[in-house]
Amino acid sequence: MTDSCIQKQLTEPGQEGPVTVSISRQVMPGCETAYEAWISGVIEAASSYPGHQGSNVLRPSASTQNRYVLIYRFDSYENCQNWESSALRGQWLDKLDGLVQGDAEVQRGTGLEFWFELPELPVNKHPSPHKMALVLISVVYVLVISLNLLLAPILVDSGLWLKSAVIVILQVLLMTYLVMPRVTRLLRSWLFK
CATH class of the missing domain: 3.30.70.100 (Alpha-Beta Plaits)
Structure with a gap:
């Protein structure tokens, strides 16, 4: 085993x-x-x-x-x-x-x-992989849909590559600095159980 x-x-x-x-x-x-x-x-x-x-x-x-x-x-x-x-x-x-x-x-x-990661948790305390995957799929889905809806009028004449690059960059920045720290704190009791 x-x-x-x-x-x-x-x-x-x-x-x-x-x-x-x-x-x-x-x-x-x-x-x-x-x-x-x-x-x-x-x-x-x-x-x-x-x-x-x-x-x-x-x-x-x-x-x-x-x-x-x-x-x-x-x-x-x-x-x-x-x-x-x-x-x-x-x-x-x-x-x-x-x-x-x-x-x-x-x-x-x-x-x-x-x-x-939360600074107040023990050194090697991480959620299980299936919980991380579930949360990330949900967050990525919501962000991709939201960014597409919000940016569609602005990027209407842009090519696929530029639209994708803008959305990916914004998504990663939002996840890293804004969304995931809040989601992790909000779901802390479930994630780290």
């Missing part, structure tokens, strides 16, 4: 999809400005690495347990590892001395589960 579970999870390197990493740190009182300058610098350094797909920062709040959370994405595990094992990242980590206390909490995700 264990072999069949493992077999379902095995994939070839490069086929694992994007990797999202979340690093949560407790900043020493009075060092917030210096830490935010550090975050800006390390994000700029990471963005120069192949496969970097962006970063986000959550400032301390009740939902982050008053910790800063740095989230970054790479297009593959290999590219993420290249950044994480780089001398440049090591130099940036050395600059944290005196700015943070305790150990960093690190979470990693590949594939679609990054749309279902």
Whole structure:
């Protein structure tokens, strides 16, 4: 039985999809400005690495347990590892001395589960694949229909490729930054049961 579970999870390197990493740190009182300058610098350094797909920062709040959370994405595990094992990242980590206390909490995700992450949940807590698929099918369907209806008058003379590109870009942006965080919170009790 264990072999069949493992077999379902095995994939070839490069086929694992994007990797999202979340690093949560407790900043020493009075060092917030210096830490935010550090975050800006390390994000700029990471963005120069192949496969970097962006970063986000959550400032301390009740939902982050008053910790800063740095989230970054790479297009593959290999590219993420290249950044994480780089001398440049090591130099940036050395600059944290005196700015943070305790150990960093690190979470990693590949594939679609990054749309279902909540900062206050345990590190490896993800919904089951069938629940994620059901929610994503519903959300994608509603967004595609809505965007088609809303944009039809504007894109009436555009070709299929342009219409599709506009709708896909808007859909992914809406899902990532607006819809999925709200849907995940709304359905939290069912998704993570």
